[in-house]
Amino acid sequence: MTQPDVTVIIGAYEAMPYLVKCLESVENQTLDAARIEVIAVDDGSTDGTGEYLEKFAERAAMAVTVIRQPNSGGPSGPRNVGLGKARGRYVFFLDADDYFGPEALERMVAMADEQATDVVLGKVVGVNRTAPKSMWGKTRPRTDVFSSNIKFTLSAQKLFRRELLTRHGMQFDESLQTGEDALFTMEAYLRADGVSVIADYECYYLVGRDDGKHVTKSGGYTLRFDSARALMGLIAEHVPAGPRRDALMIRPLLITLLPQFGPGFLKQSEKVRRHRLELAKPMLDAYWHEGVASRLKVHERLRLHLVAQGRGDLLVDVLEFIKAKKAPEVLLESRGRKAFLAYPHFRDPSAGIPDSWYVPTTRETVTIEGFKPRTTRFSRLRRVARRVLGARRAA
Template sequence: MTVGTQPDVSVIIGAYEAMPYLVECLASVEAQTIDPGRMEVVAVDDGSTDGTGEYLEEFAARAPMPVTVIHQENSGGPSGPRNVGLGKAAGRYVFFLDADDRLGPEALERMVAMADRNGTDVVLGRVEGVNRVPPKSMWGRNLERTDVFSSHIKFTLSAQKLFRRALLDRHGIRFDESLWTGEDALFTMEAYLRADGVSVLADHTCYYLVGREDGNHVTKQGGYTLRFDSARALMELVAAMVPAGPRRDTLMVRPFLITLLPQFGPRFLKDGDEVRRHKLELAEPLMDAYWTPGVARRLKVDERLRLHLVATRRTDLLPDVVEFVRAKKRPEAVLERRGTRVYLAYPHFRSAAAGVPDEAYLAEPREARAVEGYREAAAHSFLRRAARKVRRMLPSAGTGTGAAAA
């Protein structure tokens, strides 16, 4: 990179006790097809003691692109190193690369080209897992320009994406260092909401999410209270940026489904009474503030039912439902109104003692379509209206005779 030339992309690597994974991580950076003069690396060694810092210095001495290595005392989480790296970055775009993961071939070149071609502020590159399960629902096809409301990108809120640095600087988007988990979800959701378009590169693997043999990656760390902190922060952000209504409900599905619901799944069966009470206490303000019929309708019946029981403080009924789901039992389908309404009879359905409303068991069309005998009411209503319209447009036999006689 010549003096005074701005790089296209800054790769930001926060590294703590990253050996030996860092070796393949940096090899994937060095193997990128984008011209080395168009990129830079900013690596932050977060107080490592396993040789991570020394290996970063070795890489900086031989790498074909500019590499800045920063050494600091351990910060305790990924947010600090990422913010430090972002503060030093000079590229038009930044990409956050975890030190135990690696880039796919041509990843940076393809993502920068996609952002430049479409003028978008965020680019998601396809992710594959190595001993880990990556998100999948957003990789159906390339999307040159989309947004968080009309795609599945809300289900991938990790930071390993290409961001336009001007967007981050203009709005002061940084990682929340007070959060010990979920800090990347907050960062990425704000970027999605403020972005002038998002692109999805689905037909080429850009990132390999690597599961460490010691299991020591961020998503496995922290107790349940940290999950509630993460959910609350994300819900508050969405509520502050999106007015109440269907669009907000669409985004609220994510923290309810991904962060809160697992706390009331199989692990809830193993929790003691004190932990169960504490979880309910942590959930109550979130359910009161953000659980709406619009969110409920966007969930499958078993998901909605569990969260309904939490919202109504009926966690005494929850173990029966969780056991049923964990056993992978199929609920009986109850069809009513000539097959246009389907209820899935999970535990306590129409139990007078439980008093759970039928709406909690009502299958929305996308789930009801799998039930034999279901008739989609809206479609049949449309066909009936269309048939009536056609009949009105056709002349009756009597009218035709009269017109001919005249």
């Protein structure tokens, strides 16, 4: 039997009616049907998902295997089952809620073959939900996790060279109830001999379910801490301490951990607040330092610093300031060579927060009084500051 180019693995649970469009998008691929294998795993659905998959297998032009099993409790089990049965040179994990652009598989397989890369990211578009955007600026035939923004898209919906996965015995961690795909994808990035990014064609449509049952919307807050802890541990295992590790640590800190200390923290009971701080402390003790902090905006850096210090009382003040959508005052010193964003507790002796935590980075957007255009680059900020100070002295 001829080996297919790509195995599309579909884990499906209570997927109707979204599954209909999902499977239509597989049938409508411009890649020849003989080059595609589908392995669909019905994870104990009761809404007709399994029956619809079986009907699809009967009519589809490509090879389709349907596996029906009791509910496993998450997406990792079905994906691992599908991966164990896959024969394709590449595998793609397609969620049953989502769908492909017609040329998606053809373009991704061609890119992987031409560039000999182990992972291919096809542009993702959100439908009734947001989708990652920062990595789609331009097509990158060959890059890596350190030279691009791909660390900010760690969902499993990528094309993976199956030989890479089998060589390293890679599977999804079934002990994690959320973030299991982030762990899998980051490991693939770190082990890959090159990653390709297709930014000029909409390959994948990420669908937000009307019933709110999408996996990323469910689960208690402790699961997010489990996910952050696992991802930080993986990064530390594969990347020695230094700037490259710091650059990757931004992902779990900024995307997974920091939202646990956003304005929603203000609504929590004192017991829950203390628990969140306790869960975060070991991770921050291990991985939080100035090399990481310097890459964040002031309000991000300040919040994580206060969490690391266990200062929930001061954190509340910062969060109330952010929730009120106040803009911090920009303080200029040393003839415009220094600027600070005066968020709460700036130079408060009782707080003891170093001035350096309030220095804007190149990611900041600030406004200096008397100069309307907003600037994000600190070098330009200093030039603007000198002009403003000069005008004030002249007045």
